[in-house]
Amino acid sequence: MxxxxxxxxxxxxxxxxxxxxxxxxxxxxxxxTPIMGWTWGLLFALIFVSVFFPPIGLIFGIKGLFSEATKVKASVLLTVAVFTTLLWAALILGL
Ligand SMILES: [Zn+2]
Structure with a gap:
């Protein structure tokens, strides 16, 4: 060729x-190509994190909301967790 x-x-x-x-x-x-292998590795890492983050983030986020000291951090965590959950819902429903 x-x-x-x-x-x-x-x-x-x-x-x-x-x-x-x-x-x-x-x-x-x-x-x-090595670049593709690296991209796949990153993609799998991202999928792994995004699968486990929503339940953990939701649990710790809700737990943290009850304490004044962790309230701000918890709300951020909860927002990210809800966002990733919505992203997954959109992905699953989109397929
Ligand atoms: Zn050439």
């Missing part, structure tokens, strides 16, 4: 063009 940026012929399995160094636009190579 040929590079779509400079037109140089690139090997079937190469990820970047040897002529201009730009990524070769082959869908089969996309999952193999």
């Amino acid at each position: 040929y590079c779509r940026f400079c037109g140089k012929e690139v090997k079937e399995k190469s990820i970047v063009c040897s002529g201009c160094g730009r990524p070769v636009d082959d869908p089969s190579n996309l999952t193999k």
Whole structure:
């Protein structure tokens, strides 16, 4: 195949063009690049956090509201927890 940026012929399995160094636009190579692996790792971490954050945030947020010392922090925590819950609801209903 040929590079779509400079037109140089690139090997079937190469990820970047040897002529201009730009990524070769082959869908089969996309999952193999380190950047994609990193993105997936981050995505999984985000999903992991967003799954566990709403219940924990709601519990500690409500608990904290009853104490004057933690009231402000608790309301912030509760807001974020409610927001993530709504985000999940939107995601699930959207699918
Ligand atoms: Zn090129």
